[in-house]
Each structure stands twice: as structure tokens, then as C-alpha cells.
Amino acid sequence: MISINNLTFEIGARALYDEANWHIKPGDKAGLIGANGAGKSTLLKLIVGDYAPTSGSISMAKDLKIGYLNQDLLSYHSEKSILYVAMEAFTRQNELHAEIEVLLKKLETDYSDDILNKLSDKQMEFEALDGYNIEFRANEILAGLGFSQEEQQRPLATFSGGWRMRVMLARILLQAPDILLLDEPTNHLDLPSIKWLENYLQGFEGAIVIVSHDRYFLDRIINKTVESKRGKLTLYAGNYSFYLEEKSLREEIQGNQFKNQQAKIKQEEKLIERFRAKASKAKMVQSRIKALDKMDKISDVDDDNPEVNFSFKFSKPSGRHVVTLENISKSYPNLEILRDTDGLIEKGDKIALIGANGKGKSTLLRIVADADSDYKGTSVKGHNVLQTFFAQHQLEALHLENSILQELQNFAPKHTETELRSILGSFLFTGDDVFKKIKVLSGGEKSRVALAKALTADANFLVLDEPTNHLDMASVNILIQALQQYEGTLIVVSHDRYFLEHVANKIWFIEDKEIKEYPGTYEEYEIWNSKRVQKPVVEKKVVKEEPKKEKKVAPTEDNKRLILKKNKELAQLEQQIALKEADVKELEIQLANEEIYSDATKLQDITRKYNSTKAEYQQLQNDWERIAEEIIELEG
Template sequence: MISITNLSYYLGSRALYENASLHIKPNQKIGLIGLNGTGKSTLLRIIDGEYQPDGGTISKAGDVTIGFLNQDLLSYQTDDSILSVAMQAFARQLALQKQIDEILHQMETNYTDDLVDKLGRAQEEFEGLDGYSVQSKAEEILEGLGFSTDDLQRPLRTFSGGWRMRVMLAKLLLQRPSLLMLDEPTNHLDLPSIKWVEKYIQTYEGAVMVVSHDREFLDNVIDVTVEVANAKLNYYAGNYSFYLEEKALRNEIQKGAFENQQAKIRQTERFIERFKAQATKAKQAQSRVKQLARMERIDDVIDESARVNFKFQFSTQPGRHILHLDDITKAYGHKRILTRADIRLERGDKVALIGANGRGKSTLLRIISGSEPVNEGRRQLGHNVSFSFYAQHQLESLNVDDTLLDELKHANPNKTEGELRGVLGCFLFSNDEVFKKIKVLSGGEKSRVALAKVLLSQANFLLLDEPTNHLDMQSVNILIQALEQYEGTYVVVSHDRYFVSQIANKIWYIENEQIKEYPGTYDEYEEWMANRSPEELQAAAPAKSEKTNKVSENLIGLDARKEWQQALKKANQQAEEAEAKIGQLETRKKQLETELADPKTYGTNGALQTRQADYQRLTSELGTLQQQWEEAMLEAEELEGKLKG
């Protein structure tokens, strides 16, 4: 279907790909994996035609169509409803529907055989393309991705970036391309939506290539793993778990071959050194020199499994009871989240809070932290409890003028520079990168710094909201190791099932406006949920007490909601303005790059210095604007979450 042969692609002098090859067959489900920066997303863009390779060929069958879900789609906005945007996938059916409507309108005043013939042909093609069911298909997929029926007629512009990405995913799924390419799709999905997409991909008739850090997702949807490493595409004929086993075996074989070759090289070098000066052996020694020069060297195995090498310390040891929420009621207008809910947290509890978006998980974390007021009830922290809270909006607390090293020193002054460098290395910041300013980091890099700060804090209680969203698999494993070593208590919101299965000894979920607890691991919880009978599910619904029934439906009122809506509108406007300015500055930057590459510039007195100064100024302004855009988008995401509950 698609053949990639001897692909080469360079970023400056660094080879992302060098003589790399891959064949994509119809119906294959491929997982593209590798460390951050190895070029996974770049490969998808090369296949899509956005980037041109520096060498090699990409051959596609004539009837191949490609659908590409990438992070750039976050910025797409329109006043059309999300149902209309998703139905753009049915361009031909919509065109035929418009044509049929126009013909019927003409026939009201001009009934001719020619119009009847046109109508018949259009209706026949429309029926052949299953045109009468396209709207129901679009509604089914949108609702499968977590949208309510009421959401379908809302303008796309009113949704945050993550929800807009879901709409674009729905559109791609409806187009059913020959090759569906998905770049980190699970970042924007909750657990029920991830499971829905898994089932959809499993039965998808085309080929799929997906970049993801979600191990469980990869295991459930792919049958081929392609690892990007050492500028090559390494093929493994199985899912991610198979890849781990097969790679360990390959590494063992390669390690043995490397060590054998090194022993042979040392032996040969000793022979050359011993006999090169002897006339009777000089010819043999020279032959061995040529043999070494011709030898194809085997690379040593690179250990990619970073380890956490620091110890967590508490400033104070807490008492047995960490937290008690008593009779908590929380609602946004008519949307009730919790009603007379109770939960207790004991020292040493490792809790994963799971469930669909809109159920109130992030709201509950904010209630626990004390940053979200409740309508009724009491929040009580235990003796000597000190907590640290990680969420996307916490990125604003980073000091943009600090270096990465300084920022971590503030979190834990007792750690040595070597220990802090070790922590930063775990989160993919190495060598001189530790001296970067916070203000030049991308949103994902800032997330990693903020997460490192939380882990380094001397808090004995951690609250982590979607901590794995911007981490690759290596960093997720580091976080798992860190939390396994952490002797305190934590509550984590995450949709990454593998991550949750490794770090939790209790599961919390919100059901019927109550906080429910399962006293076991995630795997045990999944098995228990699968075995619940309809009668048990019905019995799980709490009876409404008289006290509960008297709770006002409008506990907060509309004022707070209006404030959030106004703030969301302002954040979206700020993001749009920043995006427009970024486009203008990028255009000017490209012009300057062209001028700086022109030899005439160097011959004009003062022109070079002026353009270089302009170029540096533009680069700085672009960095500031991109940061403003990211902050506005993060704020919009947070507000959208509040409005949706």
C-alpha cells in the first residue's frame, strides 16, 4: 500500500532518518514508538506529504487516501456546529443532498422529464453512498467520543482544544481513509472514550499508524510495532508487549555479539602490536590491520531504562488520618456533581481516581486541595498533612526567568546539584539543558518541570491531575518508579490504564453523585466491574434521603457560570489574537531568512547587522507570543472543564 525505501531526513546536521525503510500493508495496525525527539511525528508528516525527505522514496498506491490527526488541529476553529464539522467527512453526500433539494425546489414550478431524470440519478447515487444514514453515523461517533446529544449543535469554537481534537478525530473516522494516522490520540480522551476508540480501530477496515505513550492502548489495537531508534525504523511483528520481549532478546543477542567482537578486536590488536616489528611476521600483522579496517563494527546495546536515583524526604510525618470529606455537596447551576458525599483517606493510601470526563474528577481534586469551594459539607486535613498539587494550570506558578536547575532548587534546597541534575535527566533534560530558562520551554517541557518539582517537594500528600499527558513511555516509567518509592499518600487522576495499574492500591470513582471506593488494584477493579450484575448495578444507586431531596437544584446560581463563560470567551480571544500575530511574525521571519541567505545582503553597508538584529527580535517576540498562546489555551481547557463539570 505504502512503501518507504531508504528514507533520509535531517534536522541541520542531525539525521532523524538515514536509509530507513518500512512497508505499510492494507489493514495493518502499526504502533510507532521511540523516545521524544526521535522523529515519530516527523515521519507521519513525511508520509502525509507535509515534509519532503532529503533522500529515499515514498511510493503510494494510486487509490490510497490518508487521514492525519495531529496536534495542529487544536487551533482549528469555526462557528459551525460540531455535528456539521464532523459531517464534512461526507462531502459528496452533502453535495448530492444539496443538489436533490435544489431540483425538488425547481420541480415545484417547472416539472420536466429532464429534472425528473436528474433527480433519479442524484437519488440513486445518494442512496448508493448510504446518504440517508450519514447524520446518524456522525452522531454515533461523536457520542462515542464523549459528547452529549445537547453538545452536537454547539459551535466548535465554544469547545476547548482537547474537545475540538475529538471532533477532528470523529471527522477522520467518518472519512475512513486507507491509512489513518493518529498522533497521541489518547491525550485528549477519557477512559470510556479510549475504550470506544480501541474497539473502533480493532474493526477498522483500513490501515492504522498510531503514535502513543499509552501502553494498554497500543497492546489492544496494534499488531505491528515500529521502533524509531538510531535513525532507523525497526520492525517487530507484534504488539507492544511482544516488542518488549523481542527487543530484550535482540539486545541480549546483540550484546553477546558485541562482546565477542570486542574480544576478537583486542586479540587482533595484541597480535599486531607484538609482531608488527618482526620481519617474519610483519606481513601477517599488516594483513590483520587490513582485516580490522574492513570489519563492520557491532554497536553496543544502549541502556534506555533510566532509573530514579534520589530519595524522597518529608519535612514532617503526618498522622494516621490524611483527609476526611464529610457530607460534601457540590453543583454548578443545575449540574450536580456530589450530594452528601463522604470519603476518608488514610496514611499510605495510593489512590487512582478514574472515570469519564464530566463526572467531576478534577473538581474533586480541587475540593481536596481546598481551591474549590463546596456548597455544603466539610473538608478536614489530618495532623501535619502538607500537600503538593500538580495540574496543567499549575504551570503558571513556574518562574519564567529561572533556569530549570534554579526552579528545582526552590522546590527542595536540601538536594545537591548532582541530585537535581539526576532528576532533570529522568525527565529528559540533560547536560546544558538544565540551564535553559523556563520561558523558552514548550508546554510539554514545562509540564515535566512542574511534575519534577512536585516529586521533589517535601510534601507528604500529593494530588496529581493527568500527570502522564506530556510524557513519553520512558518518562512514564520514571514516574511509576518515583511513586513506588514515595512513602507518602497520593490521589492521582489518570486515563492511562497501565500507569494506574502500577501505582494504585485503591480505586475511587464517582457514581450516583457519591465518591465510591474499591479497595484493590485497577486490574482487580476492572474484573469486579465486569462481573457486576444488573441487579448489583441497580442496588449501587443510593436511595435519595429526604435531606438529599431538599438540596437546592441551583446551589451556586448562574453568576459563577457566567463569569466562567466570560473568562472562557476572553481566553479564546487571547489565543486567537496571539495566533494571528504569530502568523504575521512567522511570515516576516521567513522573509528575513531569505534576505539573510542572499549574498547581496552581505555587500550592503549595515544591511546584515540590521537584519540580524530584526531576526533576533522577531525570534524573541515569537517565543513570548507562543507562550501566551499556550497559557491562553491551558486556561480555556480548565474553564471548559469547569463548565462541563
């Protein structure tokens, strides 16, 4: 499918790739991994032709259809609705639709057989390409990515960057390419959308190459892992978890080989040194020197998983109750987020606040952090609570003229330079990088500096909003280790499930405009949540539910009434479908009628009716399927 042969790509004096090789086969679902700066995104740009190799080649079939998602698509601008933008994927169908409209217009004055034949051919091709269903397919993809029917009619330009990226992803998926190249596809998705995308990609029949730092996402999709490191591409025949195990075995073998070779080299060097001065041994010595020079040196194993060697420090512990929320209500114009709800954060809690975008996670986090005062109810901090709040907007608070190291030294003077350098190293600032001015850093680099500052604060309560953004897997591991040994309390919003599973001991989510709590890990919550039956809310307090006590129950009276209503709707739809199907057949008979076929005006009128009626018929079928699925779900 795609063959990368002896690829070399140089940036200045640095070879990002040095005679790298990789053959992507049909059906491959590969995760392209490596540290930040290893060239993963660059490789995708090389494949699509945005960059040219210094040497070597990338070959593929001329008719190979590539779908490429990258962060540059954020700059795409359109005043059209997002539904329209997504439907731009159907290039040929849209061309045919426009051509059919032109031919119908010509028929008003030109009744020639040539026009009629062209119209018939275009309509047949349009139907063969499933043209009448393209809007439904676009609706389906956009809904899966979190867009409501109302939002699908809004112009693309009215959405934020993250939501625009979802539209770009929808358009690429609708193109049904032979291979998908996805550069950080989960960056702008919430958990429900990530899960939807996982299911979609699992059933995708083409090849996939994914650059991602979300190891749960990779594990559920890929069947091969390719590591970009030191200019080479190394293939592992399994998902990310397999890669970790296999790499550990390979490194163990490599480490032993390195030690054995080093021992042999030392022995040879001693022998050479001992007999170097003896003329009678000169030939032997020279022979051994040449053998050492020709020896293929085995590299020592790199430590890709450094351990945390710093610790949090705070001057005094908090009281038992860290934050108490009582009767909290919060609304925006035309949107109610929270209604008369309570919550309690206790000392030692490590809470993951999860859910779909738009449900109020960030709003609740700001209330907890005292960053939002426009709400009803009370939020009270407990005794001796010292808080620090990490959020992306805090990048603006960085002092642009400071170096990275100065920024941390000024903020956390109690820490030694060694400790601060250790923290910065964990977040990809090594060596002389720590002396860079804040003003020359990228947005992602500034985000990492702000997170490093949060970890040096004299705080026994951390409020963290998407702390893993812009971190590679090694840095996420460092953050996990740091938070695991943190003795204070924290609440975090994140879409990285691996991070949440290894950090959180409680889960908060917003449901029915109330704070709900699950007293366990993220993985335990997922198992419980997949099995639970929705019940009417009877209390306004934080709900603590045990998965072991959860039992399947019969439909409630409300559900029974809703099922009855849905069945009536289904029966009405069946009648409408039967009538509409008859209308479609009647119009097809009319289109075949020679009297109508030879009359351009009548043909134009009947053709428009036929196209409209068939689309209505398909929509009724779609509505029937949707309501039938809702009934099945309600019946349990």
C-alpha cells in the same frame, strides 16, 4: 499500500531518518514507537506530504484514502455545530444533497425531462451512498466519544481544545479511509472514550498506524510494532508486549555479540602491538590492521529503561488520617457534581481517581487539595500532613528567567545538584538542557519541569492531576518507579491505565454523585466493574465492595417497572414503524405515477415528503434498536 524506501530526512545537520525502510501492508495495525524527538510525528507528516524527504521515497497508490489525526487540528475553527462539522466527512453525500436541493428549486420553473432525469440520478446515488443515514452515523460516533445529543448541537467554537480534537477524530473516522494515521489519539480522551475507540479500531478493516505512549491502548489494537531509533525503523511482528519481549531477546544476543567482538578486537590489538616493531612480521601486522578497519562494528546495547536513582524525602510522616471528607456537596449552574458524600484518605493510600470527563474528578481533586473552597461540607487535613499539588495550571507559577536547574534548586535546596540532575534526566532534560531558560520551553517541557518540582517537595501527601501528560514511555516508567518507592500518600487522576495499574492500591470513582471506593488495583477494579450489577444506593458513606462477594441478582422492582415501560415504548414504536413503512411505500408508488412524474410541482412536493418520511422511518428503526438493547441490559 505504502512503501518507505531508503528514507533520509535531515533537519539542519541532523539526520532524523537515515535510509529507513518500512512497507505498510493492507490490514496492518502498527504502533509507531520511540523516545520523544525520535521523529514519529515527523514520519506521519512525511507520509501525508506535509514534509519532503531529503532523499529516498515514499510511494503509495494514487487513490489511497488517508485519515490523518494530528495535534495541528486543534487550530480548526468553526461556528457550525459539532454534528455539522463531523458530517463534513461525507463529502459526496453532502454534494449530492446540495445538488438535489438545487434541482428541486429549478423544478419550480423548469419541467424538462433533463431536470427530472438528473434529479432521479442524484437521488438514486444519494440513497446508494446511504445518504439518509449519515446523520445517524455521525450521532453514533460522537456519542461514543462522549458527546450528548444536546452537546452535538453546540458550535465547535464553544468547546475546549481537547473536545474539539474529539470532533476532528469523529470526522476522520466517519470518512472511512483506507488507512488511519493517528498521532496520540488518546491524549484528549477519558477512559470510557478510550475504551470505545479501542473497540472501534479493533473492528476497523483498513490499515492503522498509531503513535501513542499508552501501552494498554497499543496492546489492544496493534499487530505490529515499529520502533523509530537512531534514524532507522525496526519492525517487530507483534503488539507492544511482544515488542518488549522480542527486543529483550535481540538485545541479549546483540550484547553477547558485542562482548565477543570487543574481546576479539583487544586480542588483535595486543597481537599487533606486540609485533609492530618486528620487520619480519610487518606484513602480518598490516594485514591484521586492515582487517580491524574493515570489521563491521557491533554497537553496545543502549539502556532504554533507566532505573530511578533518586528518592523522595520528607521531613516527617503524616498521621493515620490524611484527608477526611464529610457531607461534601458541590454544584455548578445547572450541574450537580457531588451530593452529601463522604471520603477518607488514610496514610499509605495510593488512590487512582477515575471516570468519564464531566463526572467531577478534577473538582473532587481540587477539594482534596484545598484548591476549591466553594462547596458544602468539610474537608479536614490530618496531623502533620504536608501536601504538594501538581496540575497543568501550575505551569504559570514557573519563573521564566530561571534556568531549569535553578528552578529546582530554589524550590528544593535540600537536594544536591546530582539528585536534581537525576530527576531532570528522568524527565528528558539531559546535559546542557538543564541550563535552558524556562521562558524558551514548550508547554510540554514546562509541564515536565513542574512535575519534577512536585517530586522534590518536602511532602508526605501528593495530589497529582494528569502527571503522565507529555511523558514518553521511558519517563512514565521512571515516574512509576518513583511513586512505587514513595512512602507517603497520594491521589492521582490519570487516563493512562498502565500507570494506574502499577501505582494505585485503591480506586475512587464518582457514581450517583457520591464517592465510591474499590479496595484493589486498577486491573482488579476493571474485572469487578465489568461483572457488577448496578444496585440502588442505600448509604452515603464511601462504599467498599468486594468483587468475590458480588453475585448476580434478579432485576429490582424499579428495574421491572422500567422494563415494563420500555416494552410499552417498543410496542408503540413497532406500530409507528409499520405505519411509517406504509407511508414510504405509498410515496414510492406516487413517485412512479406518470401523472405525478410529469407534473414538476407535484413531483417536487412528493419528493420532499418521500425524503422526509424515509428519514423518519430510519430514525424510528434506530430508536427501536436502542430501546431493545436497553431492555436486554436491564434484564441482565
